[in-house]
Amino acid sequence: MSIDRREFLKTLGVAGASLSGVSALGKSKPESDSEEFFAILHDITLCEGCQECELACAVANSLPEPSDYPDSEIKRKLKPDQYSVINAVETSIGEVYTKQQCMHCAQPACASACLTKAMAKHVEGPITWDGDKCMGCRFCMLSCPFNMPKFEYDSNNPKIGKCQMCFSRITEGEIPACVENCPAEALIFGKRSEILKEAHRRILDDPSNYVDHVYGEFEAGGTSMLNVSPVPFEELGFNTDIDHKPYPELTKGFLYSVPSVFVLWPALLLGLREATKPEPENNEPEVEE
Amino acid sequence: MSEHILSKDLQPKTNRWKFILGELKPKGKLLTPFNIISVPVILLGLVLIIIRFWKGLSSITNLSQEVPWGLWIGFDVVTGVAFAGGAYVLTFMVYILRMEKYHSIVRVTVLNGFLAYLFYAGALLLDLGRPWNVINPIIGNSFGTSSVLFLVAWHFMLYMLAELIEFSPAIAEWLGAERARRILKSLTIGAVIFGITLSTLHQSGLGALFLMAKGKIHPLWYSEFIPILFFVSSIFAGLSMVIFEGSITHRVFSHQLAKGSHKSHDQILRGLAKICSVAMFAYLFLKILDLVHGHHLSHLYTSWGAWYLVEIIGFVMIPMFLFIRGVKTGEPFIIKLASLMTLIGIILNRLNISVIGFNWMAVDRYIPTWMEFEVTFAVLFLEIWIFRWVLHRLPVLRPIEEVVKSQNIERS
Numbered sequence: 001m002s003i004d005r006r007e008f009l010k011t012l013g014v015a016g017a018s019l020s021g022v023s024a025l026g027k028s029k030p031e032s033d034s035e036e037f038f039a040i041l042h043d044i045t046l047c048e049g050c051q052e053c054e055l056a057c058a059v060a061n062s063l064p065e066p067s068d069y070p071d072s073e074i075k076r077k078l079k080p081d082q083y084s085v086i087n088a089v090e091t092s093i094g095e096v097y098t099k100q101q102c103m104h105c106a107q108p109a110c111a112s113a114c115l116t117k118a119m120a121k122h123v124e125g126p127i128t129w130d131g132d133k134c135m136g137c138r139f140c141m142l143s144c145p146f147n148m149p150k151f152e153y154d155s156n157n158p159k160i161g162k163c164q165m166c167f168s169r170i171t172e173g174e175i176p177a178c179v180e181n182c183p184a185e186a187l188i189f190g191k192r193s194e195i196l197k198e199a200h201r202r203i204l205d206d207p208s209n210y211v212d213h214v215y216g217e218f219e220a221g222g223t224s225m226l227n228v229s230p231v232p233f234e235e236l237g238f239n240t241d242i243d244h245k246p247y248p249e250l251t252k253g254f255l256y257s258v259p260s261v262f263v264l265w266p267a268l269l270l271g272l273r274e275a276t277k278p279e280p281e282n283n284e285p286e287v288e289e
Numbered sequence: 290m291s292e293h294i295l296s297k298d299l300q301p302k303t304n305r306w307k308f309i310l311g312e313l314k315p316k317g318k319l320l321t322p323f324n325i326i327s328v329p330v331i332l333l334g335l336v337l338i339i340i341r342f343w344k345g346l347s348s349i350t351n352l353s354q355e356v357p358w359g360l361w362i363g364f365d366v367v368t369g370v371a372f373a374g375g376a377y378v379l380t381f382m383v384y385i386l387r388m389e390k391y392h393s394i395v396r397v398t399v400l401n402g403f404l405a406y407l408f409y410a411g412a413l414l415l416d417l418g419r420p421w422n423v424i425n426p427i428i429g430n431s432f433g434t435s436s437v438l439f440l441v442a443w444h445f446m447l448y449m450l451a452e453l454i455e456f457s458p459a460i461a462e463w464l465g466a467e468r469a470r471r472i473l474k475s476l477t478i479g480a481v482i483f484g485i486t487l488s489t490l491h492q493s494g495l496g497a498l499f500l501m502a503k504g505k506i507h508p509l510w511y512s513e514f515i516p517i518l519f520f521v522s523s524i525f526a527g528l529s530m531v532i533f534e535g536s537i538t539h540r541v542f543s544h545q546l547a548k549g550s551h552k553s554h555d556q557i558l559r560g561l562a563k564i565c566s567v568a569m570f571a572y573l574f575l576k577i578l579d580l581v582h583g584h585h586l587s588h589l590y591t592s593w594g595a596w597y598l599v600e601i602i603g604f605v606m607i608p609m610f611l612f613i614r615g616v617k618t619g620e621p622f623i624i625k626l627a628s629l630m631t632l633i634g635i636i637l638n639r640l641n642i643s644v645i646g647f648n649w650m651a652v653d654r655y656i657p658t659w660m661e662f663e664v665t666f667a668v669l670f671l672e673i674w675i676f677r678w679v680l681h682r683l684p685v686l687r688p689i690e691e692v693v694k695s696q697n698i699e700r701s
Contacts, residue, residue, distance in 0.1 A: 077354070109501045115439035116425040117432070133431045136418020138357035139438045143501035150354050151418060153347035158418040239504075247501050251437050254497040254516050258440060258490055265486040269385050273478070276387045 037106060037125030037224050038170060039192035040179060041199050042099045044229040044236070045209055046186035049086050049097035053178035053187065057084040060166055060177035070097060075237070080150040080161035084178055091231045098236050099187075101178075102127060102148040102163040103216060104224035107246035110140035110149060118160075119149075125192065125224045126165035134160060145220050145242050165224065192224060199228050221246030305464055316681045327670035334667020337660050338415060346418065349660040355648050356655040358416075363643035365412035365665055367495055368636050369405055371519070374527025376402030376452060377488035378564075384481045391557055393550070396459055396685045397538065398531050401676065403452040408672040410445055415664065437497045444491035451484035463683045493520040499642055507646035509588050509597045512579045515642070521575060525568040526635040528561045529628035536625050538680065545686045555621050562624045565631065566612035573605055593649070600641060604634025 049070045058065045063081045070076065070088035072095055078085050084101040108127050111119040118134035121127050129149070136158055141149045152158035166176040174180070179189040188195065196217060203210040215233050216223040219242040227233070234240050243250075341349050352359050376399045382388045383395050414420050425431040426439055427446070433439045454476050461470035496519030503511060512518065539546065539554060580586065588594050611627035614620075644655065680686060 112435045113438065113501060115433040115436040115442060116422065131419070133422060133425050134419055135422040135425060136420070137416070137438065138418065139436070139498070141354070141357035142498075142505075145501075145504060147355060151357065152345070153350075153352060154345045156343055156345050158345060241504050243503065247503070248435065250500040250503060250513075251497055254437065254493070254500065255435065255440070261490055262486060265489060266482050269381075269482045269485060273385045273387075273482075276385070278387070 036123070037104075037192045038165070038189065039104075039125065039195040039224040039226055040165070040176060041188045041195045041226045041228065043186045043188075043199075043202065044096050044098060044227060046184050047086070047097040047099065048184045048186070049088055050183060051086055052181045052183055053099065054082070054084050054086055056177040056181035057163070058082070060169070061164075078148065078150055078162070080152045080159060083161060083163040087237075089236050091235050093230055096230060096236070098227075098238075099178075101225060102165070103146050103220065104163075104165055105220045105246070106222040106224070107220075107248050109143040109145060109220070109247035112248035112251070113139045113143035115139070122167065124165075124167070124170050126167045126170065127162075128164045128167050129160045129162065131159055136160075143247065145247055146239065192226075195226060199226055202228060218244040220244075221249075308464070312682050323673075327674065330663065331667045331670050331674075334664045334671075337664050337667075341415065341664075346416075349658060349664070351655055351658050351661070353653070353655065355651055355653070356644075358643060358647075359655060360644060360657040360661045360665060361412055361416045363640050364636070365668060366409050367643050368639040369409040369412075370492065370495055371523045371526040371635050371639060372530040372632070373402040373405035373409075374488065374492060374523035375531040376455075376527070377485045377492075378524055378527050379531065380455065380481045381485050384478060385485070388560075390553075390560060393553070394531065394535060394557060396456065397535070397680070399452055399455045400459075400679060400685055401530070401534055402527075403449060403456055404672050404676055404679075406445060406449045406452065408668050410449070412665075412668050437494055437500070441491050441494040441498065444487045444494065448484055448487040448491065451480040451487065454480035455484065459683045459685055488523075489520060492523040493517060495519055496642075502647070505648055506642055507588075507593055507649040508583065508585050509580075509593055510638075510642045510646045512583060514575060514579050518572065518575055518579070521568060521572045522635060522638065525565040525572070525631060528565050528568075529631040529635075532558055532561055532565075532624060532628035533632060536621075538686065541677075542680055542686055545680075555619065558621055558624045559616055559619055562612045562615045562627065565627070566609050566616065569605060569609040569612065569631070573601070573609065576601060576605070593646070596641070596645075600634060600637045604630055604637055608634065 051066060051069070054066045057063070061083060063083070066082060068076060070086050072088040072090040076085045076087050078100060084099065087098050087100065088095050089098055104125055104127050108119070108121055111117075111121045111127055113119070114134075115137070116133040116135055118130045118132075119127060119140050120130065136151070138149075138151055140160065141147070141151060148162050150161045152161070166174070166178075169176060175189045179187040188198065190198075196214065199214045199217075203212055203214070209230055210228055211230065211232050213229070213233060215227040215229070215238055216225055221244065227238070229236060337349050346352055350359055350361075379391055379395050379398045383391050414423065417423060426433060426442060454473065457473040458470050458477070461467075461473055493516035496515035496517075499506060499511070499515055500513070535554065535558075539551070580589075589597065608627040608630035611623055611630065615624035615627055644657075648655070
């Protein structure tokens, strides 16, 4: 096995970059990666908060049906057994409804955090969870910028619950249950590039009723769950402090430096040990330990 | 092969098993203050652990959907591993730089490090929701190689092996297995080099775990430099633990120590204090650089800023000056005080990142239950029990003469 010089220098460069805390490499293009991912658009101007999507989600995933209603007084939260939540939010233009669920990032923090590949990103776009692999460390929850994975703390066989974008339905050519059952057509589903185009078209066609922001287009490097809204997303309680770079890039610099440390350290240490060797006297055996 | 020869071969072995069984019996007084406190704590901890695996994590912890990692990870694992950093620093000094002055404390430090890792890895298992799947990233049916945690987990396991090899000559000496001792000793240098490399990576890797939690950790503590800060601070955290632990074991096990070792131990303390002060200076410099570079100065005027200054001034800067003073005057008390303050500072820093400053904007704050503290103390006490058991039996604190003796035999 030989490492050619360029390759080696490149590795060194990455090591140096990671030491200085700047990730030089890893400027991947989320757009070209995610263009063929499926995506869901939630048009908040159209949503009526009827909860049909929540109900369809519960049925499709064999979860208990939701028993509470959107109310601007309380913030309903995702639960290990509730993958999609509609919230009523009081805004400057009156009450609007938001839909919260896994964002299905193009380059997900959760999947890159998972040490067993239980969280997996599929070429179709969904991120799914596999209970046979998961060891329940909850590093995905720590890493997810949107706090989407939920854990069953009250179980001795706990599962991670989150939207899987109806993965099995998608692979059979169907569309996600929530999209299919939305009576207001606030949810649409398709290839991400087309959905993005549609989102921008709606904003351009009716700029007085939309803010010029497709939430999820750039957030966390781009997601498959997209939102358009009549009011700024801050007002809706969406986290707008999310980086526009994919989150796995935050650890890339560190991870890239690992192989170089593994090559350089032992060589350096051995060299130091040789350099500190005392001059041999009378061929005495080396004193160890 | 005749039965006669076989039984002859087995003879020393059967004696050895008898010897080990004899060694298992308790030595020393049973009703010491430490035992009276630690035994009920350990027993209660075991009961709580049973409840935890039976009813789920929420039965004894306050972990939530917003705070997935609590005291067990923040203190037991993240802080504990920093405290165990003394082993790689000392093996570097003694085996790589050949500073013979520190040779006498290598064994006890490596033992301490090994036990620390063993118990912290154990504490990690308590925190896992599906611990039966812990085998997945080990046997290779599911390698999540892009995960920092994957790296840290593997480095934990490999480093424990390296430390066990570094310590194994003491076990061989205890069992009187001379040939095994020589073979194991020949592996020491390899284990040391491997161990230092692994430590560099997983000490910083523990910090890298929090890199993706950007936005959840208070900006005064979140930094892209976390891995480097964790690595640098593990140097003086580990050495402070060596000083602190040494001052206790030297009192408790003084009968095992050779004459004049107290004097040489003071010399060792002075040397370690010097290294600590330099490492702390570098750490402070990095911290200030990070503070200015990250434009976080405005945060200093908030109550979080005051808390930050308590950590940085009270438990990094002041102990650093105490270390410097201790080096100048040679007073062991000042050095020990400085090491204790440094350890508190490390606890503050690791908890500020992983628990206190985590999810800092939330209204519902995570406060560990008394049971989480209880289990933490149970793990700690159990480790001290094993540590004491080994010190009473194995040649850990008193290896030098015996080593020299056996080397003389080898030479002649």
